[in-house]
Amino acid sequence: MIHVGINGYGTIGKRVAAAVDAQPDMTVVGVSKRSLDHEAAAAVDRGFDLYVPDTAADDSGGSCDISLTGSTTALIAESDIIVDATPAGVGADNAEQYAQTDTAVVFQGGEASTVAPTSFCARANYAETVGQAATRVVSCNTTGLARLISPLDEQFGVASVDCTLIRRGGDPTQSNRGPINDIVPDPVTVPSHHAADLQTVLPSIDVMTKGVTVPATLMHVHSLTVCLASAPSVDAVHDCLREERRIELVMSAYGQDTCADLRESAYDQDRHRGDVWENCVWSESIAVDGRSLSLLQAIHQQxxxxxxxxxxxxxxxxxxxxxxxxQITNDALGVGLTGSLA
Amino acid sequence: MIHVGINGYGTIGKRVAAAVDAQPDMTVVGVSKRSLDHEAAAAVDRGFDLYVPDTAADDSGGSCDISLTGSTTALIAESDIIVDATPAGVGADNAEQYAQTDTAVVFQGGEASTVAPTSFCARANYAETVGQAATRVVSCNTTGLARLISPLDEQFGVASVDCTLIRRGGDPTQSNRGPINDIVPDPVTVPSHHAADLQTVLPSIDVMTKGVTVPATLMHVHSLTVCLASAPSVDAVHDCLREERRIELVMSAYGQDTCADLRESAYDQDRHRGDVWENCVWSESIAVDGRSLSLLQAIHQQxxxxxxxxxxxxxxxxxxxxxxxxQITNDALGVGLTGSLA
Known part of the structure; x- marks a missing residue:
């Protein structure tokens, strides 16, 4: 059994904890959270031992009667692996503390790539991280791109990628974010940071990315043009992507017209929190013109x-x-089992 | 003087009427409108003679006391040119009536290209329409693309264009449209119809377009990659675009971060209805990598x-x-006189 601690219990941390808990070869040592709020109470209700940062006693206000197991320092010491799911930038602040222990660390994509010796996408470069002391799982958008490009590169050869990212403004609970009724170049400079981030896991691919942020909270959408080394048929591209359990071919003709439809589908399948772990590639959008492949995909950022x-x-x-x-992960979570195009 | 009638007094018609009224060589014969509502009253208040379709007496309800000059048939007969600004598809229904007169017609981009012998963008193919009996001004998005591509093609040669259109869901008064909190492939098929539409005015350009619609009403945004025949510097691209009065180079560094900023700028300049006639190209987004030019631009759809x-x-x-x-049009309206980067 791999003993896993989760430091940070927000959008990513709470999902990682549940996913670790579902694995046959892992156990959750506990979760660490600074704010002793309704999310912390839910973690304890779920059976997770709750740890707090050494400095948190002053911050929590003490108004909640939540049972605590110990400090984050203790959680790190008791874990083989820590998943750092603290807010972007805090992970880098924590890095020194982790480095003084024998506990290996998974950082998130909000950190700079320098936070760990490798950046990670399971479909692109798993082997580079084997036996390392730390890695960084690339961001939701980069993960979505790497998962798509890797099999295309293996099967057809990818010369270059040009992607416009239509980014959600914030997650549903991030009520302090925008925009409202606007379309925002984000960043206004080209290429966006996503291009360099993709190259941390797929260094040999020539990448252009541009980003705009819009008033939506459910998913990101990617508009892609991929220049291939060969000229496959549309059917061959379908077949290639259908092999990938973390890519779902969705269809407008099947009522999957929008991001909201995709999330609704996940709720209808009783997926926890309506989570969509897979890239959702719209089947009707797949177009091939010679060596140029175009498509649209949606990415559930959470x-x-x-x-x-x-x-x-x-x-x-x-x-x-x-x-x-x-395969173990997919089976334990139920990834790629919707069979919407079975 | 060219005597111009405007059939349809909605989003486009009301703006065309005001713009015709501002020209030194044109006069507004009148405007035709089916619904005798607050917009019709405003047209009369503004001094435009108001005509109604022959069938409109039944539809209007007669509750408004608005002075009418005559029927649409009379308006057509009294005009040298009719601008058909009726809803998409109605123009095609009207085409037969126009064809039975000596009055030439300007249709809008909501009609199929077959509605008239030519499609029109003043920067791309003005000469093709000279002396014709009818033309179709291409849609807002196609106009925005044609205006940008034409000078780039003249100066650097354009081999191909790849554009993702992030489309506004509706105009501010179109409260019956969506989406709310979603990103919608629109259309889900690739390429979107914009590619073929652009080729009606620039037939020699290889075009890929993909569209998504988002919860915004202010402007469209285009994310473009243009493959050029030469490899210009970023400065050369700036210089090329700066020559175009219907292209405005806007800057995030100047506080022009979003579509809302661009519209606010237009209001601050006392532009009627806050209209932005120009393509707004974000200066910071212009990037050149060899023969590949990338940029982001905003288009005010109204x-x-x-x-x-x-x-x-x-x-x-x-x-x-x-x-x-x-030049006459630009001078009369004040197009390209903001000098935000002067």
Missing amino acids: ADVIPENIDAIRALAAADDAETSR | ADVIPENIDAIRALAAADDAETSR
């Missing part, structure tokens, strides 16, 4: 990196190879 | 085709050449 975090834990623990780890 | 409608009137009347017409 969920797609969760299976990657699980695989990153196994890679750090040197427990399995990439394919085995992905 | 306004950018207005100068084109005016030039289309002159082309049908064979009154001026393209450059002269554009």
Whole structure:
């Protein structure tokens, strides 16, 4: 059993904890959270031991009667692997504390790539992280791109990628974010940071990315043009993507017209929190003109990196190879079992 | 003087009427409107003679006390040129009636390209429409693309264009439209119809377009990659675009971060209805990698085709050449005089 601690219990941390809990070869040591609020209470109700930062007693206000197990320092010491799911930038602040222990660390994509010796996407570069002391799971958007490009590159050869990212403004609970009724170049400079981030896991691919942020909270959408080394048929592209359990071919003709439809589908399947772990590629959007492939895909920003975090834990623990780890993760969570185009 | 009638007094019609009224060589015969509502009253208050369709007496309800001048049939007969600004598809229904008169017609981009012998963008193909009996001003998005691609093609050669259109869901008064909190592939098929539409005015350009619709009402945004025949510097691209009065180079560094900022700028300049006639190209987004040019631009869907409608009137009347017409139109409206990067 791999003993896993989760430091940070927000959007990503709570999902990683549940996903670790679902694995046959992992156990949750506990979760650490600064604010002793309704989310902390839910963690304890769920059976997770709750730890707090050493400095948190002053911050929590003490108004909640929530049972605490110990300090974050203790959680780190008791864990083989820590998943740092603290807010972007805080992970880098925590890095020194982790480095003084024998506990390996999974950082999130909000950190700079320099936070760890490798950046990680299970489909792109699992082996690089095997046996390392730390890695960084790339962001939701980069994960979505790497998962798509890797099989295309293997099967057809990818010369270059041009992607416009239509980014959600914030997650549903981030009521302090915008925009309202606007379309915002984000960043206004080209290429956006996503291009360099993708190259941390797929260094040989020529990438252009541009980003705009819009008033939506459910998913990101990617508009892609991929220049291939060969000229496959549309059917061959379908077949290639259908092999990938973390890619779902969705269809407008099947009522999957929008991001909201995709999330509704996940709720209808009783998925926890309506999570969509898979890239959702619209089948009707797949177009091939010679060596140029175009398509549209949606990415659930809260969920797609969760299976990657699980695989990153196994890679750090040197427990399995990439394919085995992905299969265990997929089976345990139910990834790619919707069969919407079966 | 060119005597111009405007059939349809909605988003486009009301703006065309005001723009015709501002031209030194045109006069507004009158405007035709089916619903005798607050917009019709405003037209009369503004001094435009109001005509109604022959069938409108039954539809209007008769509750408004608005002074009528005559029927749409009379308006057509009294005009040298009719601008058909009726809802998409109605223009095609009206085409037969126009064809039975000597009055030339400007249709809008909501109609199929077969509605008229030419499609029109003043910067791309003015001469093709000179002396014709009808033309169709291409849609707001196509106009925005054609205006940008034409000078780039002249100066650097354009081999191909790849554009993702982030489309506004509706105009501010279209409260029956969506989406709310969603990102919608629109259309889900690739390429979107914009590619074929652009080729109606620039037939030699290889075009890929993909569209998504988002919860915003202010402007469209285009994310473009243009493959050029040469490899210009970023400065050369700036210089090329700065020559175009219907392209405005806007800057995040100047506080022009979002579509809302661009519209606010137009209001601050006392532009009627806050209209932005120009393509707004974000200066910071212009990037060149070899022969590949990338940039982001915003298009005010209610306004950018207005100068084109005016030039289309002159082309049908064979009154001026393209450059002269554009200059008269620009001067009369104040296009390209903001000098935000002067």
